[in-house]
Amino acid sequence: xxxxxERTFIAIKPDGVQRGIIGQIITRFEQKGFKLVAMKMLQxxxxxxxxHYIDLKGRPxxxxxxxxxxxxxxxxxxxxxxxxVKTGRVMLGETxxxxxxxxxxxxxxxxxxxxxxxxxxxxxxxxxxxxSLWFKDDELTTYTSCAVSWIY
Numbered sequence: 001x002x003x004x005x006e007r008t009f010i011a012i013k014p015d016g017v018q019r020g021i022i023g024q025i026i027t028r029f030e031q032k033g034f035k036l037v038a039m040k041m042l043q044x045x046x047x048x049x050x051x052h053y054i055d056l057k058g059r060p061x062x063x064x065x066x067x068x069x070x071x072x073x074x075x076x077x078x079x080x081x082x083x084x085v086k087t088g089r090v091m092l093g094e095t096x097x098x099x100x101x102x103x104x105x106x107x108x109x110x111x112x113x114x115x116x117x118x119x120x121x122x123x124x125x126x127x128x129x130x131x132s133l134w135f136k137d138d139e140l141t142t143y144t145s146c147a148v149s150w151i152y
Contacts, residue, residue: 004082004152007037008121009130014072016117017041021109022075025118028091028105029079033151038078038131038140044070051133068114076134082152085127088120 010029012022029036044052049066056062079088093104097116100107110116121127131140145151 004148005080006082006084006124006127007078007080007131008085008088008127009119009134010077010079010088010121011119011134012075012077013069013115013117013119014074015068015115016109017073017075019109019117021117024109025105026077029077029088032081032087032091033147034079034081034084034088035143035145036077037080037142038135039075040135040139041073041075043073046070048133052130064114078131078135078140085121085124089122092118092120 010025012025016022016025026036046066049069050057053062053065053069056065081087091105093100093106093110095106095116096113097106097110098113100110102108105118106116121130
């Protein structure tokens with residue numbers, strides 16, 4: 001089926017890791033029918049975070065964002081499936097948790113915009129860039145899930 005190989009970058013931020021909700025977040029993506037093709041936990045370097053958030057560099061909150069993101073481990077993931085970028089963003093909820101609906105990750109788990117637990121690519125182009133920043137090509141798996149015929 002066309003488009004089922006679309007990929008997105010999802011990162012559970014330090015507050016999500018510290019709160020112990022990694023499994024609940026992964027479960028939501030799995031239950032939706034998306035396929036996990038890469039995952040690692042790491043302490044991101046300042047250089048990686050600056051590259052990742054380069055489009056926000058001129059904003060007044062940029063230094064605080066970088067410090068927050070390097071304050072603890074991050075779980076970086078690549079998810080694959082039809083419409084995964086757009087659907088993933090819907091699943092995350094709004095950047096500001098106060099604007100997020102119940103049932104979204106941020107709507108269910110967050111209160112403050114400065115601790116919004118998760119990042120998701122906002123476009124296919126951003127996903128491609130972010131995946132290449134956080135993962136080497138040989139860290140991305142390619143396989144056919146046994147559930148594919150039940151999802152598509």
